Amino acid sequence: MADNQSKIQELALEDIMGDRFGRYSKYIIQERALPDVRDGLKPVQRRILFAMNKDGNTHDKAFRKSAKSVGNVMGNFHPHGDSSIYEALVRMSQDWKLRVPLIEMHGNNGSIDNDPPAAMRYTEARLSEAAEEMLNDIDKETVDMVLNFDDTEYEPTVLPARFPNLLVNGATGISAGYATEIPPHNLGEVIDAVLYTIKHPNPSLEKLMEFVKGPDFPTGGIIQGINGLKQAYRTGKGRVVVRSKTSVEEIRGNKKQIIVSEIPYEVNKALLVKKIDEIRVMKKVDGIAEIRDESDRDGLSIAIELKKDVDARGILNYLFKNTDLQVSYNFNMVAINKLRPERMGLKEIIQAYVDFQKEVITKRTKFNLKKAEDRLHIVAGLIKALSILDQVIKTIRGSKDKKDAKQNLITSFDFSERQAEAIVSLQLYRLTNTDVTELKSEAKALNDSIDEFNNILNNPNELSKVLSAELRQVKKRYATPRLSEIQEHIEELVVDRTITVPEEQVMVLVSQSGYLKRSSLRSYKASAEEDGLKEGDFTVFKKELNTLDHLIMLTNKGNLIYRPVHEIMETRWKDTGEHISQAIGLADDEIILKAFDVKNFDEPVSFLIATSDGYIKRTSLKDFKPGRTYRKKAAVYIKLKAADAKVVNVAKLTSQSTKETILLATRNGYGLRYDLIEVPEVGPRAAGVKSMDLREDEIANFVLVNDHDQIGLITNRGSFKKMKVSEISVTSRARRGVQILRELKKEPHRVADIEVVEPGEAFEVRTSRGLIHDIIPLEHPLNERYSNGSFLVDVDSEGVPVSMNLKELDSEILNNK
Incomplete structure (x- = not known):
C-alpha cells in the first residue's frame, strides 16, 4: 500500500492539460489531418494505397470488394473506424474532387450533389494507373519503413510519389491549431514547373507561374484574380474568386x-x-x-x-x-515538411518535391547497384566454375554433403561463400557450352549497369537527367488539357435594384406616432377615406411613390430612420401598417416629425434643421446615406445638446428654392428673420449654430419666406393671427428678434405654431385633446405685428392648440370665396 502511494504525484492541472493536449495535437497534426509535402497524402490515404498495392489490388487486375480493402487497411495499418477509412477511399475515387483520381471504383461512389456512396459491401475498388506511379519503386528501399501499430508489419512513412501529388490533387483538412486548403492543379503544368526547377535551381515565382497558371479544378469554372494567386503562391495564403x-x-x-x-x-x-x-x-x-x-x-x-x-x-x-454560382476560394497551403506543419508557397512545395525525388532516385540507384554487384559476383563465380568444370564436379562428388561440398570449393578454388552456394545449387542442364556465353553477356550487361548507377550516384547532373526523363514520361502518359479558365481581374458585381425589385407605383403613408405602410394604388382607391390610423394619430407623409424610391423619416429627437420603399410592409390601405418600433427602438415621447421621399442620395438637396433650444444647421442629403445597419438602428441627423431639447422642424432645400429667408418664432412671441446663407452646412452629427438669442425662451417653429408672403400664427389660448412677413425686417442670425405678439400681464399669449399662408390652402389646428379645428385664412383680416389676433378655438371645450398644418381647401369653398 505504501509503495502504491509513493507512485502518486501531485501535479497542477494546467501543466497536465498543456502537456497532454500538446502531445495529442502533435499526433493529430502529423498523423491525421495534414498532408506530407513530399507525396501530398494524409496517413489514411497513404495506408489505403500501400495496403491495396501490397494486396495486388492494382489497375491491371480485377476489381475487389471495397470492404475487403477497408478491412485490410484497418486490421494492418490504420486502427480507426471503418467509415473514416471508406470515406477516404471513396474521396480518392471522385473525379469531381481529385484532378487525377487514385482509386477506380465500380458502383455508386457518391455524386456532386453530395449523395452518399453505396455501402462498402456493394462497391468494388482497385488502384488507378496513376496511383501506381505513386507507389513505383517502393520495393527498392526508396522510402523509410516503420513498424505498424502492433509491430507485426512494416508500413512506409511516405510514398515514392513519382508525380507531384500535393499540387495535382490538392488537400483539405482541419487539425489542432492548423488547417490546410490546397487546390488541385494541372499535372502537365506542375511537371513543367518541376522540370524547370530541376534545370534552373532557385527560380523566380514569376517564372514558375509561367508554367503553373493557377489552380485547375476538376469541376472547371473560371478563376478570377491574378494578384490573389500571386500572393497565395508567394506566401501560401491568398484569395481568388471562382465562378461558374x-x-x-x-x-x-x-x-x-x-x-x-x-x-x-x-x-x-x-x-x-x-x-x-x-x-x-x-x-x-x-x-x-x-x-x-x-x-x-x-x-x-x-x-x-x-x-x-x-x-x-x-x-x-x-x-x-x-x-x-460564385464563391471565394481561400488558399492556405499548409503541409508537413520535415515533421513540422508549415505554410508554403509554390516555390517551396516544388523545391521540397524535387529534393525528395532526388533522394528517392539516389536510394533506388543504390539498391539497384547493390543488387547488380551481388549478381555480378555470382555470375563471375559461375563463369569461373564452368572454366574448371571437371575439377569442380570432381570436388563436389568427393564431398560428404552440400555443406562439405561448399567448404571444399571455397578451400580448393578460392570461391566465396555465396559463389559456392550458387555452384552447388546449379542444375545440370546449365552446364552446357551456350550457358557460358549467356553468363558472359549477362556479366557485360551488369558491368554496364553498375557503371551507369555509379555515374548517377557520383554525378548530380546525371541524376537530374534521370529524374527529368521519368517526369516527362509521367506527363506524356497522364497530362490532360486545363479545365479551369483564369482571368486577371475579379469582376465587381453591380446588381441593379430594378432586377431585385418589381417596379410599381404604390401609396405610402407615415404617421406621427410611427406607423408606416405601403398599399397598391387599387387598394388606396378602394378605401381612400379610411387611412387605418388610430385615434389621436396624424398623417405626417402621404404620397404616391415608386418601389425603387427611398423614404427617410426624421424624429423630434434627432433620429433618422431609412427604408427603401420596397421594404415597407405592404398592407391594405385601411390597415394600420407596421410600427417602426418593431425594428427600431424609439423613446416613449418620440414622434415622427417629417418624412421625405428620395430618388437618389446624390441629388443636390439639403435640409434645414432647427431645435427648440436655439440651434440651427443645414445638412446635405448625401450625408443621410444609409449604413448597413439601417434595418435595426436609427442614424443621427442632428446632435441635441440639452436633454429636454427637441427638433421643431425640418425643411427640404433644393437648388430651385425660391424662399430665401428664415423666419423663426419663439414661444414668448418673438420673431427673427435672416438670410438662409447665414446658416452653414455641416455634418449629421453636428449640433449647428445659434439660431436666436432665446433668454429663457424656446423656439416654437420656423418657416421659409419671401417678402410678399403672409404667415398664420396660432396661440395657446386659441387665438389666430394673420400678418405680413414684411412686418419683420431681415436682420442677422442669433439676435433676440422683434415682438410678433403683444405681451399681456395676465394670461399672456404663447405661440403654439406658425405656418405660411398658401393660396387655396386651409389650416388644420390640432389640439391637446386630439381634436382638429379648421381655419380658412381667406376669412380673416391681416393683423399688425403687436396684435394678438382673434379667438377662434375654444380652449375649454376643444383643448389647447398644439400644432398647425396646411391642408387643401375643397374646391367648393374656394369657388364661393
Whole structure:
C-alpha cells in the first residue's frame, strides 16, 4: 500500500492539460489531418494505397470488394473506424474532387450533389494507373519503413510519389491549431514547373507561374484574380474568386435562359439549384420563370429559364452575388515538411518535391547497384566454375554433403561463400557450352549497369537527367488539357435594384406616432377615406411613390430612420401598417416629425434643421446615406445638446428654392428673420449654430419666406393671427428678434405654431385633446405685428392648440370665396 502511494504525484492541472493536449495535437497534426509535402497524402490515404498495392489490388487486375480493402487497411495499418477509412477511399475515387483520381471504383461512389456512396459491401475498388506511379519503386528501399501499430508489419512513412501529388490533387483538412486548403492543379503544368526547377535551381515565382497558371479544378469554372494567386503562391495564403461557367441562350417566345455548364469546386450542385429556386419562389429577383437541373452522363447542366424581356446579365450578377454560382476560394497551403506543419508557397512545395525525388532516385540507384554487384559476383563465380568444370564436379562428388561440398570449393578454388552456394545449387542442364556465353553477356550487361548507377550516384547532373526523363514520361502518359479558365481581374458585381425589385407605383403613408405602410394604388382607391390610423394619430407623409424610391423619416429627437420603399410592409390601405418600433427602438415621447421621399442620395438637396433650444444647421442629403445597419438602428441627423431639447422642424432645400429667408418664432412671441446663407452646412452629427438669442425662451417653429408672403400664427389660448412677413425686417442670425405678439400681464399669449399662408390652402389646428379645428385664412383680416389676433378655438371645450398644418381647401369653398 505504501509503495502504491509513493507512485502518486501531485501535479497542477494546467501543466497536465498543456502537456497532454500538446502531445495529442502533435499526433493529430502529423498523423491525421495534414498532408506530407513530399507525396501530398494524409496517413489514411497513404495506408489505403500501400495496403491495396501490397494486396495486388492494382489497375491491371480485377476489381475487389471495397470492404475487403477497408478491412485490410484497418486490421494492418490504420486502427480507426471503418467509415473514416471508406470515406477516404471513396474521396480518392471522385473525379469531381481529385484532378487525377487514385482509386477506380465500380458502383455508386457518391455524386456532386453530395449523395452518399453505396455501402462498402456493394462497391468494388482497385488502384488507378496513376496511383501506381505513386507507389513505383517502393520495393527498392526508396522510402523509410516503420513498424505498424502492433509491430507485426512494416508500413512506409511516405510514398515514392513519382508525380507531384500535393499540387495535382490538392488537400483539405482541419487539425489542432492548423488547417490546410490546397487546390488541385494541372499535372502537365506542375511537371513543367518541376522540370524547370530541376534545370534552373532557385527560380523566380514569376517564372514558375509561367508554367503553373493557377489552380485547375476538376469541376472547371473560371478563376478570377491574378494578384490573389500571386500572393497565395508567394506566401501560401491568398484569395481568388471562382465562378461558374455560364452562357445565355435565346429560346422560344422571345425568352432567354442561362445555362450553367461548370460550377465552382466543392459546391454542392443540389443545394445550389435549391437556393436559386428559393430566390425564384420568394421573388427576391423578379424575372426567373423556372430552374431545371438537366445534368446527365454527358456532363453538368443547370438551366435557369427567364421571363420575357428580362435583363439576363443583371439576374446572373445577382445570382453570382447571392448564391454559390460564385464563391471565394481561400488558399492556405499548409503541409508537413520535415515533421513540422508549415505554410508554403509554390516555390517551396516544388523545391521540397524535387529534393525528395532526388533522394528517392539516389536510394533506388543504390539498391539497384547493390543488387547488380551481388549478381555480378555470382555470375563471375559461375563463369569461373564452368572454366574448371571437371575439377569442380570432381570436388563436389568427393564431398560428404552440400555443406562439405561448399567448404571444399571455397578451400580448393578460392570461391566465396555465396559463389559456392550458387555452384552447388546449379542444375545440370546449365552446364552446357551456350550457358557460358549467356553468363558472359549477362556479366557485360551488369558491368554496364553498375557503371551507369555509379555515374548517377557520383554525378548530380546525371541524376537530374534521370529524374527529368521519368517526369516527362509521367506527363506524356497522364497530362490532360486545363479545365479551369483564369482571368486577371475579379469582376465587381453591380446588381441593379430594378432586377431585385418589381417596379410599381404604390401609396405610402407615415404617421406621427410611427406607423408606416405601403398599399397598391387599387387598394388606396378602394378605401381612400379610411387611412387605418388610430385615434389621436396624424398623417405626417402621404404620397404616391415608386418601389425603387427611398423614404427617410426624421424624429423630434434627432433620429433618422431609412427604408427603401420596397421594404415597407405592404398592407391594405385601411390597415394600420407596421410600427417602426418593431425594428427600431424609439423613446416613449418620440414622434415622427417629417418624412421625405428620395430618388437618389446624390441629388443636390439639403435640409434645414432647427431645435427648440436655439440651434440651427443645414445638412446635405448625401450625408443621410444609409449604413448597413439601417434595418435595426436609427442614424443621427442632428446632435441635441440639452436633454429636454427637441427638433421643431425640418425643411427640404433644393437648388430651385425660391424662399430665401428664415423666419423663426419663439414661444414668448418673438420673431427673427435672416438670410438662409447665414446658416452653414455641416455634418449629421453636428449640433449647428445659434439660431436666436432665446433668454429663457424656446423656439416654437420656423418657416421659409419671401417678402410678399403672409404667415398664420396660432396661440395657446386659441387665438389666430394673420400678418405680413414684411412686418419683420431681415436682420442677422442669433439676435433676440422683434415682438410678433403683444405681451399681456395676465394670461399672456404663447405661440403654439406658425405656418405660411398658401393660396387655396386651409389650416388644420390640432389640439391637446386630439381634436382638429379648421381655419380658412381667406376669412380673416391681416393683423399688425403687436396684435394678438382673434379667438377662434375654444380652449375649454376643444383643448389647447398644439400644432398647425396646411391642408387643401375643397374646391367648393374656394369657388364661393
